[in-house]
Amino acid sequence: KVYQASTTAPVNIAVVKYWGKRDAKLNLPTNSSVSVTLSQADLRTHTTAACSSSFTEDTLLLNSSSQDVSGPRTQACFRELRSLRAALEESNPSLPKLSTLPLRIVSENNFPTAAGLASSAAGFAALVRAIANLYELPSSPTDLSRIARQGSGSACRSLFGGYVAWQMGWKADGSDSVAVEIAPASHWPTMRALILVVSAEKKGVSSTSGMQITVGTSGLFQRRAEIVVPKHMAEMEKAILEKDFQAFGKVTMMESNSFHATCLDTFPPIFYLNDVSRAAIRVVEDINREAGKIIAAYTFDAGPNAVIYYEEKDTEAVAGVLNGALGNLDGWQSRNIKAQSTSAL
Ligand code: DP6
Numbered sequence: 648k649v650y651q652a653s654t655t656a657p658v659n660i661a662v663v664k665y666w667g668k669r670d671a672k673l674n675l676p677t678n679s680s681v682s683v684t685l686s687q688a689d690l691r692t693h694t695t696a697a698c699s700s701s702f703t704e705d706t707l708l709l710n711s712s713s714q715d716v717s718g719p720r721t722q723a724c725f726r727e728l729r730s731l732r733a734a735l736e737e738s739n740p741s742l743p744k745l746s747t748l749p750l751r752i753v754s755e756n757n758f759p760t761a762a763g764l765a766s767s768a769a770g771f772a773a774l775v776r777a778i779a780n781l782y783e784l785p786s787s788p789t790d791l792s793r794i795a796r797q798g799s800g801s802a803c804r805s806l807f808g809g810y811v812a813w814q815m816g817w818k819a820d821g822s823d824s825v826a827v828e829i830a831p832a833s834h835w836p837t838m839r840a841l842i843l844v845v846s847a848e849k850k851g852v853s854s855t856s857g858m859q860i861t862v863g864t865s866g867l868f869q870r871r872a873e874i875v876v877p878k879h880m881a882e883m884e885k886a887i888l889e890k891d892f893q894a895f896g897k898v899t900m901m902e903s904n905s906f907h908a909t910c911l912d913t914f915p916p917i918f919y920l921n922d923v924s925r926a927a928i929r930v931v932e933d934i935n936r937e938a939g940k941i942i943a944a945y946t947f948d949a950g951p952n953a954v955i956y957y958e959e960k961d962t963e964a965v966a967g968v969l970n971g972a973l974g975n976l977d978g979w980q981s982r983n984i985k986a987q988s989t990s991a992l
Contacts (some may be wrong), residue, residue: 648699648700649697649698649699649701650697650698650699650743650745650748650781651695651696651697651698651781652695652696652777652778652780652781653693653694653695653696653777653780654693654694654773654776654777654780655687655691655692655693655694655773656691656692656694656768656769656770656772656773656776656805656806657684657685657686657687657690657691657769657772657805657808658684658685658690658691658758658766658768658769658805659682659683659684659685659768659769659801659804659805659811660682660683660685660840660946660948660954661680661681661682661801661804661902661946661948662681662682662683662883662895662898662899662902662944662946662956663679663680663681663876663879663880663883663898663902664680664902664903664905664906664948665678665680665800665801665813666678666854666858666861666868666871666906666909667858667861667862667868667872668800668858668859668862670819670821671859672719673796673797673820673821673824674720674796674797674798674799674800674821675815675816675821675824676800676813676815676824677815677862677872678815678871678872678876678877678880679812679813679814679815679876679877679880680801680804680812680813680876681810681811681812681813681829681880681883681884681887682801682804682810682811682813683809683810683811683838683840683956684804684805684807684808684809684810684811684832685840687808689757689758690756690757690758690769691756691757691769691773692754692755692756692757692766692769692770692772692773693754693755693756693757693773694752694753694754694755694770694773694774694776694777695752695753695754695777696750696751696752696774696777696778696780696781697750697751697752697753697781698745698748698749698750698751698781699748699749699751700748702748702749702750702751703749704749705725705749705750705751705752706749706750706751706752707721707752707753707754707774708751708752708753708754709754709755709756709770710754710755710756716752720771720797720798720799721774721798723794723797723798724771724774724775724778724794724795724797724798725750725778727794727797728775728778728779728782728784728794729746729747730746731779731782731784731786732745732746732782732784733746733747735782735783735784745781745782746782750778752774752777752778754770754773754774756769756770767798767799767801767802768799768801768802768804768805769802769805770798770799770802771795771798771799771802771805772791772795772802772803772805772806773805774795774798775791775794775795775798775802775806776791776795776806779791788806788807788826788828789806789825789826789827790825791806792804792806792807792813792825792826793821793822793824793825796813796821796824796825796826797821800813801813803824803825803826804826806826807826807827807828808831808832809828809829809830809831809832809833809834809835810828810829810830810831810832810834810835810887811826811827811828811829812826812827812828812829812880812884813825813826814826814827829884829887829888830887830888834887834890835887835890837958837959837960838956838958838959839956839957839958839959839962839966840954840955840956841954841955841957841965841966841969842952842953842954842955843927843952843953843954843955843969843973844952845921845923845924845927845950845951845952845953846921846923846950846951846952851917851918851919852917852919852949853949854948854949857910857913857917857949860913860914860915860917861909861910861912861913861917864913864914865909865912865913865914866912867908867909867912868909868912868913871905871906871909875905876902879898879901879902879905882894882898883895883898883899883902886898892941892942892957892958893940893941895944895956896935896941896942896943896944896956897941897944899944899945899946899956900931900944900945900946902946903945903946903947907919907920907947919947919948919949919950919951920947920951921951923951923973924947924951924952924953926973927945927953927955927969927973928945928953930968930969930972930973931943931944931945931955931969933968933972934964934965934968934969937964938961938964942957942958942961942964942965943955943956943957943961943964943965943969944956944957955969
């Protein structure tokens with residue numbers, strides 16, 4: 648007999664950035680962060696988890712290619728979920744003993760890996776929820792975020808749709824380092840995101856190692872974690888609750904700039920932005936100057952691709968102008984994606 652369950656998880660793009668770990672093993676961050684979840688119609692991972700006594704070992708297939716499951720991150724997720732299932736089986740002996748069976752995980756992204764988007768967030772979120780569904784665990788999204796965090800930090804924010812905060816937490820065991828919903832997507836349904844693919848190449852320095860070098864060498868980093876981010880967290884949550892795009896856009900852009908400044912302040916320096924990224928920043932500045940207020944906001948993660956947030960009513964003034972200004976540049980593709988989750992959790 649094969650037991651199985653499926654789920655999907657969305658991609659999220661941070662507007663207050665996670666950068667720095669206080670515990671690399673448990674993936675505990677040095678600051679809190681906030682993200683906006685993108686529409687699952689456009690970007691999501693679909694995962695089926697199965698278990699059976701006829702399987703010989705744990706396996707993971709991503710877009711039809713076999714992945715190593717022996718790494719500490721995947722192992723941590725498997726271990727945590729199995730121990731929750733084992734506890735359930737112990738308290739209810741009539742349940743089938745799934746916790747001891749080998750797992751077979753099959754994942755597919757509905758976006759090309761060539762889109763250059765970090766897929767680890769949606770990937771680990773979907774993996775954790777698929778297994779939790781298979782095991783029929785009574786866990787809330789916040790409970791599951793604690794497990795997904797150990798797969799990849801940003802994955803904990805993909806357990807919710809809409810506007811999500813990852814509270815850094817203070818405890819050494821990480822039990823209070825979890826994701827919580829600030830507001831559902833329906834709270835601010837006019838939010839849009841445009842993804843400008845500058846380069847589909849794999850990033851030069853991975854986030855995992857990049858943030859470790861930053862923590863070890865950057866003087867700006869400490870100021871960012873202790874002073875800049877707490878201020879931005881408070882301003883961002885208020886901006887989202889009040890649907891204040893001016894404030895949302897300003898903090899989003901300042902956050903991206905602060906994060907990339909600490910990358911430059913890392914030794915040796917880390918450069919994620921390139922000339923095309925900087926051209927996109929200038930076009931967004933032109934758009935906002937023309938409008939006389941902030942109607943577009945850029946943000947960049949650990950790579951040169953831009954994500955531009957704007958409101959639906961400004962589609963022509965933002966997406967239209969960006970496509971016109973940058974559309975002819977070599978290597979540009981742009982996709983208009985609704986920053987809205989369709990997931991029913
Ligand atoms: C710049 O979540 O990929 O996108 O926890 O080591 O897997 P690990 O790092 P990861 O880092 C994401 C960094 C970021 C900012 C963010 O998403 O908050």
